[in-house]
Amino acid sequence: MRLTCPLCGPRDRREFYYYGAADYLDRPAADAAPEAWDAYLHLRDNIAGPVRDLWYHDQGCGSWLVVDRDTVSHEMLSVRAVAEDRA
Amino acid sequence: MASLIETPPCGDLLPVIVTGAQLVELRPGPVLSIAPFHGQAAAVAAILAEAGLDWPAPGTSGVGGSLACLWAGRGTAFVLGPLPEPLAARLAGHAALTDQSDAWAAMQLRGPAAEAVLARLVSLDLRIAAFPEGAVARAPLNHMAALVRRSGADRFDLWVFRSMAQTAVHELKAAMTSVAARG
Ligand SMILES: [Zn+2]
Numbered sequence: 594m595r596l597t598c599p600l601c602g603p604r605d606r607r608e609f610y611y612y613g614a615a616d617y618l619d620r621p622a623a624d625a626a627p628e629a630w631d632a633y634l635h636l637r638d639n640i641a642g643p644v645r646d647l648w649y650h651d652q653g654c655g656s657w658l659v660v661d662r663d664t665v666s667h668e669m670l671s672v673r674a675v676a677e678d679r680a
Numbered sequence: 681m682a683s684l685i686e687t688p689p690c691g692d693l694l695p696v697i698v699t700g701a702q703l704v705e706l707r708p709g710p711v712l713s714i715a716p717f718h719g720q721a722a723a724v725a726a727i728l729a730e731a732g733l734d735w736p737a738p739g740t741s742g743v744g745g746s747l748a749c750l751w752a753g754r755g756t757a758f759v760l761g762p763l764p765e766p767l768a769a770r771l772a773g774h775a776a777l778t779d780q781s782d783a784w785a786a787m788q789l790r791g792p793a794a795e796a797v798l799a800r801l802v803s804l805d806l807r808i809a810a811f812p813e814g815a816v817a818r819a820p821l822n823h824m825a826a827l828v829r830r831s832g833a834d835r836f837d838l839w840v841f842r843s844m845a846q847t848a849v850h851e852l853k854a855a856m857t858s859v860a861a862r863g
Contacts, residue, residue: 600738600754601818605803608820652820654738655753676754 594667599674600654608652615645615659618675641665647675689785689845696853698860700793703852706786706837712759712768713752713778720774721755727770731763741816741829751816752827784827785845789852790835793859798836800855802828806836822851 594606614637621629642665648658659678661670688705696703716724725735732744736751743749747761758780763771771777789797798806801822805811808830816829824847827839840848 604819650754652825653753653818655756655818674754 594669596648596658596660596669596672598650598653598656598658598672599677600656601650604650604653608650609658610649610651612647612649612657615647617647618659643670648672689842690787690849693846693849694787696849696856698793698856700860701789701791701797701856703787703789703849703856706788708760708784708786709781710760710762711780711784712763713756713776713780714759714771715756715776715778717775723774724771727767727774728759731759731767733759736816739816741814750827750829753818783842784839785842785848787838787848787852788831788835789838789856790832792834793856794834794836796859797852797855798828800859801851802826804828806830808833821848824848824851 595603596606596609597603616633616637619633621633643661643663646660646662648660650656650658657675659673659675661672662668663670688707690705694703694705714724714728721735728735728749731747733747733749734742734744736742736749736757738751738754741748741750747759747763750758750760752758768777795806795808802817802819804817804819806828811817811830813830813832816827818825818827820826821828821838821840824840824844826848829837829839831837838848838852
């Protein structure tokens with residue numbers, strides 16, 4: 594299994610740290626309702642098919658990455674840097 | 681004032697010399713990590729240009745006079761050598777600066793077998809056509825976070841965290857002796 598880091602190129606999966614769902618990028622406002630914080634921290638769908646993850650290139654360049662991945666075929670659909678999405 | 685004795689990270693572990701490859705310690709001197717603040721990349725590049733350095737594109741390094749500048753990760757470069765103090769002071773407003781001079785163990789692996797030795801520990805294409813002189817990669821050296829730079833046709837500079845020096849030398853020595861044993 595390989596991820597293509599936008600800076601480092603194709604690298605082995607073991608160089609990366611899997612953080613969880615990309616939902617972690619959408620942090621509620623500090624004064625948001627408890628329901629919003631509950632959803633942010635705990636509520637996830639368990640999808641068979643394409644999912645969006647947050648990964649970190651731990652043994653490489655240190656990029657946070659948004660990864661689209663298929664949990665059925667294990668295909669890596671796309672890898673983008675969070676920093677570039679937000680530039 | 682007390683006179684302090686500097687202890688190199690690899691100490692008496694190096695050099696390691698086998699047929700076809702040598703591993704020696706590098707003493708890069710001052711190492712300054714520069715991480716530009718958001719939107720400040722151009723300002724940082726302009727200040728480094730006064731020292732004869734280019735901000736390195738990902739995977740590259742460059743030399744300017746007695747200084748070198750290495751890409752070291754996303755939004756990060758290392759300047760090696762004594763950056764003039766006025767330039768360093770001006771950088772401080774535009775970038776996070778960290779003195780990392782004592783944070784790394786730097787080694788050079790050289791000789792005709794260097795590529796074959798490193799192929800056992802780094803899962804990148806390090807042949808000169810794919811990884812030319814000056815190329816830099818952040819990649820694991822076996823299981824250790826490392827920085828790899830090709831510093832010549834038959835040599836690589838290898839940087840690992842200082843605390844990993846003994847393990848890095850151990851791993852490299854094992855790879856060197858097994859490549860040498862194959863003749
Ligand atoms: Zn990377």
